[in-house]
Amino acid sequence: MFMYCQARDQVFGTPGTPSGxxxxxxxxTLNLGALKILGAVSMVExxxxxxxxxxxxxxxRVKWLNERRIFQRIRQRGPLSRVDLGDETGLSAQTVxxxxxxxxxxxxxxxxxxxxxxxxxxxxxxLAINPEGALAVGCNIERDGADITLVDLAGQVxxxxxxxxxxxxxxxxxxxxxxxxxxxxxxxxxxHDKVIGLGIGTPGPIDPVSxxxxxxxxxxxxxxxxxxxxxTQNLHLxxxxxxxxxxxxxxxxxxxxxxxxxxxxxxxxxxxxxGLIRDAEVFPGLTGNVMELxxxxxxxxxxxxxxxxxxxxxxxxxxxxxMRTAALWGQxxxxxxxxxxxxxxxxxxxxxxxxxxxxxxxxxxxxxxxxDRVVIGGYHFEQVQNWLLPTIQDWLAAYAFRRKVRPVxxxxxxxxxxxxxxxxxxxxxxxxxxxTRDGGAMLGEETGGIRERVT
Ligand SMILES: [Zn+2]
Numbered sequence: 235m236f237m238y239c240q241a242r243d244q245v246f247g248t249p250g251t252p253s254g255x256x257x258x259x260x261x262x263t264l265n266l267g268a269l270k271i272l273g274a275v276s277m278v279e280x281x282x283x284x285x286x287x288x289x290x291x292x293x294x295r296v297k298w299l300n301e302r303r304i305f306q307r308i309r310q311r312g313p314l315s316r317v318d319l320g321d322e323t324g325l326s327a328q329t330v331x332x333x334x335x336x337x338x339x340x341x342x343x344x345x346x347x348x349x350x351x352x353x354x355x356x357x358x359x360x361l362a363i364n365p366e367g368a369l370a371v372g373c374n375i376e377r378d379g380a381d382i383t384l385v386d387l388a389g390q391v392x393x394x395x396x397x398x399x400x401x402x403x404x405x406x407x408x409x410x411x412x413x414x415x416x417x418x419x420x421x422x423x424x425x426h427d428k429v430i431g432l433g434i435g436t437p438g439p440i441d442p443v444s445x446x447x448x449x450x451x452x453x454x455x456x457x458x459x460x461x462x463x464x465x466t467q468n469l470h471l472x473x474x475x476x477x478x479x480x481x482x483x484x485x486x487x488x489x490x491x492x493x494x495x496x497x498x499x500x501x502x503x504x505x506x507x508x509g510l511i512r513d514a515e516v517f518p519g520l521t522g523n524v525m526e527l528x529x530x531x532x533x534x535x536x537x538x539x540x541x542x543x544x545x546x547x548x549x550x551x552x553x554x555x556x557m558r559t560a561a562l563w564g565q566x567x568x569x570x571x572x573x574x575x576x577x578x579x580x581x582x583x584x585x586x587x588x589x590x591x592x593x594x595x596x597x598x599x600x601x602x603x604x605x606d607r608v609v610i611g612g613y614h615f616e617q618v619q620n621w622l623l624p625t626i627q628d629w630l631a632a633y634a635f636r637r638k639v640r641p642v643x644x645x646x647x648x649x650x651x652x653x654x655x656x657x658x659x660x661x662x663x664x665x666x667x668x669x670t671r672d673g674g675a676m677l678g679e680e681t682g683g684i685r686e687r688v689t
Contacts, residue, residue, distance in 0.1 A: 314349070314362075315360055338666070340367070341367040342367040366425055367386045370431045371388055372432075372485075372657065373434045373435070376504075381541070381655035389485070389489045416432065429470070431473065433476070434462060434644055435654050436452070437477070438523045439523045446458050447461070451540040451541075479509050480516060480518070485653050486511070486653065487516070495514055497511050499525075500608060503553050504552060527547060527595055528552065531545050532551070558625065574651060589621065593629025596629065608630065610623070611649060612651075613651055613654070616651065619646050630670065
């Protein structure tokens with residue numbers, strides 16, 4: 235995978251210069267391993283090669299992808315009949331029948347009775363998702379606590395809790411506490427044997443091979459810690475770990491019915507991250523660290539970011555940046571944003587500047603990815619959205635390159651602050667359903683609960 239950039243007469247500089255910063259932002263946003271520049275100075279190697287696909291053969295991958303197409307259609311648009319599924323996917327009636335049989339056997343779908351839109355004569359049987367056919371636990375780890383939730387296949391929350399822990403607590407101790415809370419949630423739910431895995435959302439970057447957190451900003455003491463390894467040892471559950479913004483994006487996509495959503499998700503909080511959903515599937519990049527919106531440079535003469543660049547979006551327009559500025563003004567309590575905006579001029583000025591930086595960065599991302607919807611959420615976003623969203627919408631209406639073809643919608647997340655934990659749970663469904671990828675058993679049937687561990 236590479237990005238091609240036609241430089242024409244322009245000579246690009248090295249990372250750190252203004253022109254180099256543009257390229258660096260593109261590589262960071264798209265999580266590309268290499269950037270090839272026509273007629274210019276270099277190929278920028280940023281990351282090692284990507285994650286191994288894990289398929290034993292191309293045929294196995296095609297088989298699983300077909301199953302996934304059928305499963306996703308039923309999930310998003312069901313009830314659908316077998317004939318509907320054949321019409322919508324182009325797969326033969328025989329292939330659809332075999333796949334539907336497997337999905338029924340695995341209990342992730344059910345027959346619902348005759349569909350209303352069948353032709354004259356015998357009404358075809360409808361197929362719909364079985365919400366209780368599979369459950370997943372989601373855990374979104376913040377520096378001072380974790381949101382933990384148990385959701386069903388329809389994305390509905392069955393149980394949830396928040397575990398606070400001291401910011402200075404050792405990572406391993408925090409993870410052991412998380413394991414106890416997850417076990418407690420499982421013990422309380424009569425359908426705990428339907429849980430197929432635990433999803434964890436953490437700040438990136440994440441090593442795609444070891445699952446370890448790699449120098450996460452604002453997470454001193456968590457460097458090199460692989461949450462999945464510790465939690466799977468404690469809980470004996472398959473664990474998937476991903477960037478928290480990607481997890482939130484997947485959670486947003488999972489709850490949307492009736493469409494194959496394509497959108498860019500921006501997670502605003504202490505840091506700023508993003509995720510890209512195309513046709514209901516997440517675009518992972520080479521290392522699973524895609525759409526690092528927070529490291530788009532918006533002010534090259536600005537604040538030094540923890541990533542090493544100057545003036546990243548995260549350093550200029552995040553909750554972290556707001557807290558930093560508040561401290562300079564001697565303000566420690568920012569719980570009443572509206573009151574602060576009304577009473578202290580620096581707050582209004584900060585939001586005005588931050589909103590413009592967000593608009594600038596998101597316009598860049600939309601121009602790169604050609605999407606028509608931007609969803610913004612995150613831990614503190616509901617508190618501040620009134621002072622950020624209008625300007626962001628103005629930026630995209632005025633400067634998105636595609637605006638005359640089709641305007642870009644900008645909307646706040648419906649999941650709000652729960653997006654991280656719900657998204658982490660849906661990572662499990664997104665990664666492992668349907669579970670007949672090896673041509674047979676559901677996850678867990680072979681070894682009493684643990685067939686695959688991914689960290
Ligand atoms: Zn940065």
